[in-house]
Amino acid sequence: MEPHPITGMYNGKFGIWLFLASEVMLFGALFSTYILLRVGAPEGTWPQHGADILNVPLAAFNTVVLIGSSVTMVMAWAYLKMKRIGMGQLFLAATFLLAGTFLVVKYFEYTEKFHHYAVFLNARMAVEGYEGQVTTISGHLAADSPALTRASNTGAYQAPEFVILEPDPPKGGGDHPPVVRIDGAQIKRLSDFGPRHSTFLATYFTMTGLHGLHIVGGMIVIGYFLATGSRFASHNLDKYANRIECTGLYWHFVDLVWIFLFPVLYLL
Amino acid sequence: MSDHAHSHGDHDLPFWKKYVFSVDHKVIGVQYALTALVFLFFGFSLMMIMRWQLAYPGRPIPLIGAMLSGTLAADGVLVGDGYNILGAMHGTIMVFLGIVPLAVGGFGNFVLPLQIGAPDMAFPRLNMASYWVFFVGGVIMIGSMFTKTSGAGSGWTMYPPLAVTAAYGETIWLVGMVFLITSSLLGSVNFIVTTIQLRARGLSFFRLPFFVWAQLVTAFLLLLAFPPLEAAAALQLMDRVVGTSFFMPEGLVLSTVHLSHLSGGGNPVLWQHLFWFLAHPEVYVLILPGMGIIAEVIANNTRKPLWGYKSLVYSVIFLGFMSFIVWAHHMFMTGMGTTLSTFFQATTMIISVPSVIILTCLIISLYGAAIRFTVPMLFALAFLPMFAIGGLTGLPLGLTASDIQLHDTYYVIGHFHYVVAPGTIFAMFAGIYYWFPKATGRKMSDWLGKLHFWPSFIFINAVFMPMFFQGMAGVLRRQYDQTEQLAGAASHGLTLMSSWGAWLLALAQIPFIVNFFWSIWKGQRVSDNPWHATTLEWAAPSPPPHGNFPAVPVVYSGPYEYSVPGVSEDFCPQNVALEA
Numbered sequence: 001m002e003p004h005p006i007t008g009m010y011n012g013k014f015g016i017w018l019f020l021a022s023e024v025m026l027f028g029a030l031f032s033t034y035i036l037l038r039v040g041a042p043e044g045t046w047p048q049h050g051a052d053i054l055n056v057p058l059a060a061f062n063t064v065v066l067i068g069s070s071v072t073m074v075m076a077w078a079y080l081k082m083k084r085i086g087m088g089q090l091f092l093a094a095t096f097l098l099a100g101t102f103l104v105v106k107y108f109e110y111t112e113k114f115h116h117y118a119v120f121l122n123a124r125m126a127v128e129g130y131e132g133q134v135t136t137i138s139g140h141l142a143a144d145s146p147a148l149t150r151a152s153n154t155g156a157y158q159a160p161e162f163v164i165l166e167p168d169p170p171k172g173g174g175d176h177p178p179v180v181r182i183d184g185a186q187i188k189r190l191s192d193f194g195p196r197h198s199t200f201l202a203t204y205f206t207m208t209g210l211h212g213l214h215i216v217g218g219m220i221v222i223g224y225f226l227a228t229g230s231r232f233a234s235h236n237l238d239k240y241a242n243r244i245e246c247t248g249l250y251w252h253f254v255d256l257v258w259i260f261l262f263p264v265l266y267l268l
Numbered sequence: 269m270s271d272h273a274h275s276h277g278d279h280d281l282p283f284w285k286k287y288v289f290s291v292d293h294k295v296i297g298v299q300y301a302l303t304a305l306v307f308l309f310f311g312f313s314l315m316m317i318m319r320w321q322l323a324y325p326g327r328p329i330p331l332i333g334a335m336l337s338g339t340l341a342a343d344g345v346l347v348g349d350g351y352n353i354l355g356a357m358h359g360t361i362m363v364f365l366g367i368v369p370l371a372v373g374g375f376g377n378f379v380l381p382l383q384i385g386a387p388d389m390a391f392p393r394l395n396m397a398s399y400w401v402f403f404v405g406g407v408i409m410i411g412s413m414f415t416k417t418s419g420a421g422s423g424w425t426m427y428p429p430l431a432v433t434a435a436y437g438e439t440i441w442l443v444g445m446v447f448l449i450t451s452s453l454l455g456s457v458n459f460i461v462t463t464i465q466l467r468a469r470g471l472s473f474f475r476l477p478f479f480v481w482a483q484l485v486t487a488f489l490l491l492l493a494f495p496p497l498e499a500a501a502a503l504q505l506m507d508r509v510v511g512t513s514f515f516m517p518e519g520l521v522l523s524t525v526h527l528s529h530l531s532g533g534g535n536p537v538l539w540q541h542l543f544w545f546l547a548h549p550e551v552y553v554l555i556l557p558g559m560g561i562i563a564e565v566i567a568n569n570t571r572k573p574l575w576g577y578k579s580l581v582y583s584v585i586f587l588g589f590m591s592f593i594v595w596a597h598h599m600f601m602t603g604m605g606t607t608l609s610t611f612f613q614a615t616t617m618i619i620s621v622p623s624v625i626i627l628t629c630l631i632i633s634l635y636g637a638a639i640r641f642t643v644p645m646l647f648a649l650a651f652l653p654m655f656a657i658g659g660l661t662g663l664p665l666g667l668t669a670s671d672i673q674l675h676d677t678y679y680v681i682g683h684f685h686y687v688v689a690p691g692t693i694f695a696m697f698a699g700i701y702y703w704f705p706k707a708t709g710r711k712m713s714d715w716l717g718k719l720h721f722w723p724s725f726i727f728i729n730a731v732f733m734p735m736f737f738q739g740m741a742g743v744l745r746r747q748y749d750q751t752e753q754l755a756g757a758a759s760h761g762l763t764l765m766s767s768w769g770a771w772l773l774a775l776a777q778i779p780f781i782v783n784f785f786w787s788i789w790k791g792q793r794v795s796d797n798p799w800h801a802t803t804l805e806w807a808a809p810s811p812p813p814h815g816n817f818p819a820v821p822v823v824y825s826g827p828y829e830y831s832v833p834g835v836s837e838d839f840c841p842q843n844v845a846l847e848a
Contacts, residue, residue, distance in 0.1 A: 004465045011390045011461050018457045018491060026495035029542055033503065033514065036538050042518065045533050155511050156529035189528060195512045199533040202512035206503065 001242065016246040020253045023214075027257050030207050034264065037199050046200050050266040052171065053193065054204065055109055059266050062105050063258065069098035070255045073248045080241040085233045089226065092244070095251070096222050099215055106212055113193040113201070117141060119163060119182055120189040129177020130170050138193070139167035142179055148190070157190045204265055211261060214254045221247055289400075291392035292814055296399050297378030298707065301700075304370035307406060308693075309777075311361035314354045316770055318748075321346040323767035325749045339419075351748030352421035357413055359424030360441070363554065364448050365406045367692055371557035372452075372490070373402065375699050376459060376483045378707065382805035382812060383477050385468025385821040385843070390461040398455040405447025412437035412444060423746060425543060428515035428536045432507045433522050439508050442501045449498045452490050459487035468804065468843075470823035474581070475842070477803045477827040478574065481581050482560030485588035486553050493549035493592065500542035507534070515539045540599050548595040552587065554688055555655075558695030559584075559626055562648045565698050566630055568801045569645035570637030571838050573828035576629035583622035583629075590619040600671045609668050616666035623659055627652065642799070643717030647698035650725050651691060658686030661736060676746075679739025682732050690728045697721075697780070704784075705798050709810040710791030716783035723776035730769030734762035802829050802841050 001010035009017070038046055047053050076091035117138065124133035141148075145164040148157050161184050167177045191197045195205040225232075225244065233240040287295060317336075320329050326345055329336070333344025340350030377395065381388055389395045413419035415437035422431040422438065431438055463484045467476075503514040511530065518532035567574045574580065596604060596612040631652055639645065661683040664670040674680065697720070704712050743753050754760045797806040804823070808816050821843040829840040840846055 007464060011465055014465060015391060015394075015457050015461045018460055019453070022453050022457075022491050022495050025492050026499055029496035029499035029545070032496075033499070033538060033542070036541070037514070037533065037535060040535055041533050045531075151529070154529050189531075191531070195506060195510050196529075196531060198531045199513055202506065202514060202531070206506055206512070206514075210502065 001239065010242060012242060012246050013249070016249050020249065023253060023257075027207075027210075027260075030203075030210070031260070031264070034203050034207070037203060041199065045198060050268060053201070054266050055112065056266050058105055058109055059262055062102050063262050065098050065102050065105070066255050066258050069095045069102070070252050072098060073251045077241065077244045077248050080233065080237065080244055083237060085230060085237070088233070088241075088244070089229055092222060092226055092229065096219060096226060099219050099222070103212065103215060103219075106208070110205075115140065116193040117163075117165070118191050118193065118197055119165065119187055120191070121182075121186055122188045123186070125186065127167070127177065127180060129167060129175070137165060137167055137180065137182065139165045142166050156196060157192070159184050159187045159190060163187065163190065207261055207265065211254070211257055214257070218247070218251055218254055221250075289396060291388075291396045293377045293381050293389045293392065293395060294707070294812060296395050297374050297376075299399050300369050300377060300402070301374030303403060303406065304366050304374055307361050307410075308366035308370070310410070311358050311366055312774065314358045314361070316774060317346065318351055318354050318358070319767040319770045321351055321748055322750060323764050325751055337414075346748065348748045349421055352423075352746070353413060353419040355746060356421050356423050356426075356441075357410075357419060360409060360420075362688075363424065363550065364445075365409060367554050367688065367696075368452070368550075369402055370696055371692065372459075372483065372486055372553065373399065373455060375557055375561065375696075375703070376455075376486075379703060379805055380459065380480060380483055381462060381466070382706070382808055382816055383480055383803050384463060384466060384471055385804045385817065385823065386462060386466035387815045387817070389458050390466055391458050394454050395458055398451045398458065401447055401454070402451035405444045405451060408440060408447060409444035412440035415440060425547070426504065426539075427543075428504065428507065428534075428539050429517075429520055429522075431539075432504060432515055433527075439505065442505045442508070445501045446498060449494045449501070452494055456487040456490040459483060460491065463487075468821045468823050471804075471842075474578070475823060475826050477560075478563040478577070478580055478584075479557075479560035479803075481584055482556040482563075485584050486556045489549040489553050489556075489588055489591060493546045493553075496542045497546035500539055500546075503542075504539065537599070537602050537604075540602060541596070544595040544598045545592075548598065549588075549591045551684070551687070552591045554692050556584065556587075558651070558692040559630075561695045561699040561702070562630060562651050564801075564803065565644045565648040565702055566633050567828040567830065568702075568799050569640045569642055569648070570633055571640070571830045572633065572637050573826070573830060574629065575632040575635070576625075577826070577828070579625055580629050583625040587619065587622040587626070590615060590622070594619050594666075597666050597671075600668050601675050606668075613666060613668050617663075620659065620663060620666070627656060627659070642701075643712070643714055643721060644698040644702040646718070646721045647694045647701070650721070651694045651698070654686060654690035654694065654728075658683060658688075658691050661686065673742075674739055676744055677739035678735040678743045678745055681745050682735030682739060685732045685735070689732065690725070694724075697724075700784070702799070703805075704787065704791075705794050706805055706808075706810050706812070708788055708791065709793060710787055711794050711798060712783050712787040712791060716779045720776060720780040720783065724773060727769045727773040727776055731766050731773060732769075734765050738762050797841075800837070800839050802839050803827050804842050807841055807843050 001012070003010050004014075007014055050056070072091045072094040076088050076095060079088035079091060117140065119137045121135050121137070124135055126133050127137060142164040146160050146162070148160060150156065151158050163182045163184075164179060165182060166179050169176050193201060195202040225247065229240065290296060317329060317332070320327075328344030329341065329346065333341060336344065336346075336350070340353065341347060346354075377389070420426070420434075420438040420441035422434050426438065426441070463480060503512075506512045507514050507516060513531045513534040515536050515538060516527070516530050516532060516534040517536065520527045520530070520532070563574055563580065594612060594615045596608065597616045600609050600612075661679070665674055665680060665683060701712055701717055704710070738759055741759060743750065743759065747753065750760075750763060754763065794810070796808070796810045799806070804821055807821055809818070823842050824845040825840065825842055827842055829842070829846070831838050832840050832846065835846065
């Protein structure tokens with residue numbers, strides 16, 4: 001397809017750029033949500049640093065993975081422009097695999113959160129191993145803790161008779177405090193570290209979740225080109241290279257969103 | 269994989285590929301238009317039911333009262349929840365399923381490629397996808413009314429915490445919304461690329477018909493303003509389904525029960541910001557295509573170029589830009605603070621300037637004209653004062669001081685309906701009568717058209733004019749029983765006037781429906797250019813074949829070369845070179 005004299009782009013490229021503009025607005029709205037909620041949050045409800053709750057090393061690894069996938073994406077397009085279909089498809093496959101790696105790491109990150117619990121107490125309590133008195137204790141459930149049930153209408157955990165918790169180490173560092181038993185009467189709310197936990201985690205899951213869905217979408221498109229690409233490329237290599245270029249633009253955008261997400265959620 | 273979407277002959281396609289899953293912009297345009305018209309009449313019907321309850325509170329609805337489900341009515345009398353559901357759905361359906369698909373999906377798709385001399389849209393298959401995603405979204409949205417736990421009823425604005433805690437088909441409404449927004453985004457990309465990249469040779473930007481400019485700005489508004497609502501819809505879905513607290517503040521108590529299972533920390537005003545960030549540009553999406561149509565009809569029926577073409581173009585671009593920074597004038601009563609309110613008041617006042625410029629140019633275009641009072645022109649002429657009333661009544665709402673009195677009263681309802689109902693919808697009618705001959709090769713009946721126009725014009729004013737007075741007197745909106753508010757008999761008379769106006773307005777649409785369908789098969793056959801118009805779509809056959817133009821058109825002049833001195837006919841089409 002010929003580039004247009006005024007815009008210098010063929011139709012598909014122009015279209016993808018416009019679509020990306022709308023995506024900027026979408027993620028922008030979510031970043032604005034994050035800002036508005038954080039600025040308005042009552043004292044103590046948002047973590048001081050994302051690292052208090054989130055797994056920074058895992059996410060840093062994922063950042064490298066995603067940037068790598070952007071590199072392989074460009075290589076794929078470059079090889080196709082150089083008419084080397086085999087190498088092009090190979091780097092496309094590498095991109096696909098790196099994207100998959102990202103999602104697998106994310107899966108582990110997410111599941112870790114759902115097995116981690118926070119107990120919000122009715123009143124301040126002194127707990128061995130923590131300084132002063134606390135209103136929340138988080139940690140993992142001990143093996144002899146009773147099974148948790150969810151309320152059918154809200155889906156939230158119902159307050160159990162009691163909870164036996166292996167608490168997390170205190171914020172400044174140190175050993176795991178000893179196992180503690182908390183009576184149902186002392187519990188205001190029990191939650192896992194999923195989106196219900198707090199607006200911070202709600203924002204975290206929504207933003208990374210939507211980003212993850214965009215990765216999945218990209219993988220579907222890349223997967224489709226991996227499957228049908230050789231045939232298409234032998235038919236009309238120019239057009240195929242353009243399709244990969246557009247996919248690459250989308251892919252770079254998805255990478256860029258993560259470059260913003262990682263510092264904002266994990267580092268700040 | 270084929271290069272062109274239509275490399276095979278049009279006559280080879282099976283019925284379902286030619287008329288159902290078509291990639292031809294004209295077929296898609298007609299699909300959008302017909303679907304939208306059905307949704308429009310359905311949304312109108314919901315309002316007619318509501319108006320019975322308003323006029324005769326507590327009395328069973330005649331004819332259909334017994335048929336209404338338990339959530340809507342008890343023994344044929346509309347209940348409060350039922351009124352709210354109908355109200356929320358009326359707003360949603362009219363805005364998202366009616367006007368935008370008709371104005372943008374219908375008229376935009378059908379006319380735009382023809383007016384720029386293109387064989388189709390830039391992305392025909394994406395166009396087809398846009399329509400079907402819209403259709404599915406529409407079905408889901410309407411489906412939300414018929415769920416077991418009853419439909420969405422928190423206003424078309426769906427404010428939390430009510431919308432989050434409401435046990436209605438709200439969740440389904442939100443899912444439908446996501447489909448509709450997706451359809452809109454795909455469509456807007458198509459429109460922008462098509463308009464910029466597919467123009468015929470010689471068709472520079474300042475030779476574009478104003479209709480094309482209006483659709484271009486509209487497409488940018490849809491592209492950039494919708495995503496925040498998509499984000500907001502996702503967030504509200506998270507609040508409803510997953511139990512997050514994006515919009516739920518600390519310590520919320522619902523019917524004496526403290527919602528202690530929620531984390532709290534959310535902000536209901538956040539929803540309002542996200543919602544209105546879209547919904548304000550959305551109202552410009554509602555009016556701009558209409559203005560585009562009116563401009564075309566006026567130029568054609570005054571036999572003169574539009575007055576102030578450049579002003580029109582610059583104004584519409586400026587309007588589009590400004591529309592992104594006025595949204596919180598819907599939120600003056602949320603306690604945002606005077607600094608923020610003053611900012612939005614200022615931008616709102618500024619945005620009225622390009623609107624007024626556009627209207628003024630259209631009005632001055634009438635000066636010295638030999639007006640042809642065709643049916644499209646009747647609707648176009650009516651549009652001008654109606655839009656003026658709608659626009660002017662927006663000013664007291666945009667000023668924070670007067671908004672204190674008028675917010676959430678019937679005055680607001682009167683204001684926005686004047687812009688959309690005798691405004692946009694009249695423009696839609698004008699467009700249908702105007703372009704019907706291009707789509708079908710036949711004209712609609714003139715006398716049925718006039719029988720449609722005059723009663724519609726009278727009754728639509730009867731419906732909405734009283735609302736200004738009720739609003740100024742303090743009658744609040746979204747109240748299913750006005751009895752306590754309307755302490756005096758006079759105000760109840762105004763309610764009766766609105767209700768009877770609405771029912772008579774419905775009757776006045778019958779000539780239109782009859783005319784529309786009858787003319788498709790029995791209308792008077794006309795030439796390719798029965799209105800003697802100058803823009804490119806009239807150079808194509810009626811109806812245009814697949815690919816639109818037998819020969820690729822070349823453009824030699826501006827869009828409104830009417831009454832050119834020295835030319836024997838009183839118009840010169842854009843693709844015909846003027847004699848030296």
